Amino acid sequence: MHNPDSGQGGVIFKVFDDVSVERRRQPRPPRPKTARAASVLVRFFSLFAVWLVLSGMFDAFHMTLGAVSCLGVTLFSLRLLPPRADAPFPFRLVFRLPLYGLWLTWEIVKANFWVLYLVFHPRMMEKINPRLITFKSRLTSRGALTVFANSITLTPGTITVSVNERGHFLVHAIDGKSAEGLPGEMEQKIADTFGE
Amino acid sequence: MDHVFLYSAVFISLLMLVSLYRTAAGPTTLDRLMGANAMGTKTTVLILFLGTAFGRLEMFVDIALAYAMLNFISVLAASRYVLKRGLADRP
Amino acid sequence: MDIVMYVLLGLGLLFFTGGTLGLIRLPDVYSRLHMAGKIDTMGSISLIAALFLHEIETFDMAHLLVGLKILLVLFFQFLASPTACHAMVNACLRAGLAPWVKDGQRSDP
Structure with a gap:
């Protein structure tokens, strides 16, 4: 977010009078591993906190279930909402x-x-x-x-x-x-x- | 102590009746959708207050959370429908 | 603690009453949306906060869990309300409903 130009160097197409779509000329640079790992950790632990509050049971069985499902949702969300690697953590x-x-x-x-x-x-x-x-x-x-x-x-x-x-x-x-x-x-x- | 929440719940359900007027009589479809959304917001609070009156808040709070999400999703879906198809009863 | 709870409760009921009154009295869809979208949300946030204060008065693990869930409901309302409001106002504009204006003026854009 500190660098508004990066990743946005494409061409802006007008669809409606107030909706514009940006098309990139070249694909994004390959993302570094550390940014990806940090975003995986942040997502996993925030999801797990929500799981703990919602389930309210702290035995081993339920926490294992929660960890497994939070891991699955995190992995799916990496494809659905890929982390921005071109901006430093704000x-x-x-x-x-x-x-x-x-x-x-x-x-x-x-x-x-x-x-x-x-x-x-x-x-x-x-x-x-x-x-x-x-x-x-x-x-x-x-x-x-x-x-x-x-x-x-x-x-x-x-x-x-x-x-x-x-x-x-x-x-x-x-x-x-x-x-x-x-x-x-x-x-x-x-x-x-x-x-x- | 709990009676405060019970009387508030009765008052909120009276207000929901007034919102129902807008839902039933609104001139356009968006008016009806908005009235339903206002009623849904009030229902979330009503469920929580009734949970206090029954003394089973730990059960009712899950229902309220699910109801709030359902209200949000239904408003989004209906808005998208109107956005794509346009209004039939346009004044 | 009790006094704060009663003040929040009264404020929430006042906001709900005002929002419902505005839903009936205001002239067109756009201005009614201000009532349904925001005054009501403010009312529900006040009421849920009052319930949260009432819940954590007896402080132990079970009550704290229920209180956290109540805070989750509050946070969700805060997040969902502008989105739903925006979806509805967008649908209104694309459907071609003209905003109501006072006599002798015209809507600008």
């Missing part, structure tokens, strides 16, 4: 993303109370003003764009209708106060988090 995100999550939670709570006030207002039809707005974000990497689009959708009052890889957003907002805050502070926070 240590920065491990520390920055929880901080951003806390800030986002506070924003969500504030926006929730604002929309709640709108709904309970007796003259609601005069207060609301639904509209579609478009803007171009300056974020470039796919991860940052995904986090930004999901944050917009999670905040009450705004829904991301579509986003493409060049950062064109189409957002439905329920009133003027929700719409004028975009992209604004949230984009700045995400740019800080992803180091762009």
Whole structure:
């Protein structure tokens, strides 16, 4: 994710007006063994933690069953979602993303109370003003764009209708106060988090 | 103590009746789908609260988890269907 | 602990009431989606958090397991809600439903 050019040097084809497909010119370079092993370990142990919580039995038989099935799912997932070997492990995100999550939670709570006030207002039809707005974000990497689009959708009052890889957003907002805050502070926070 | 959750469950089921109005009377198919989704969200919480009332929460929490996943998958499938086929009852 | 639980419970019920009221009162699909997709999710997250606090009040292994499962439900709701919301709004737009706007304005793009 620190290196947005690698692996994305292909040609972008337009399918619909807001959907574009990227086709690579050359295949990816062969991936190093260590990145693959690290991703196998991370996937296996997170799956095994979920197994332990869901089964709740800690004897040898059930834990063996869990280990076998988690191993199988991990091996299948390597073909379904191959690990990215061209990007280093994002240590920065491990520390920055929880901080951003806390800030986002506070924003969500504030926006929730604002929309709640709108709904309970007796003259609601005069207060609301639904509209579609478009803007171009300056974020470039796919991860940052995904986090930004999901944050917009999670905040009450705004829904991301579509986003493409060049950062064109189409957002439905329920009133003027929700719409004028975009992209604004949230984009700045995400740019800080992803180091762009 | 448990009565708090029981009364909350009764209140949530009343709210589900109101959501059912949108599901039954919504002008478009997407309105109905959305009403069903809202009811599913409320049902997940309702199952958990009923588990507290019955005193068997460790059983009901699995049901709630499965119900939440089923609700999510069904909304995705119905949305994909509308996306591919278009609306028949378009106003 | 108890007071936090009751506050979360009341907030969750308030959010559910507001979401259902908005589902009935708002004029078109897109603005109703704001209610069904997010105010309801916030309500359910508050209620599940209240139940989690009630569950781990008596602290032992069995209660902790059930509490972790409740947290799993909460996390799943948090993850699934924007995705379902996005799927529905995409279907709305592709189906060609026009967004409702106030008199004297027109929808921009």
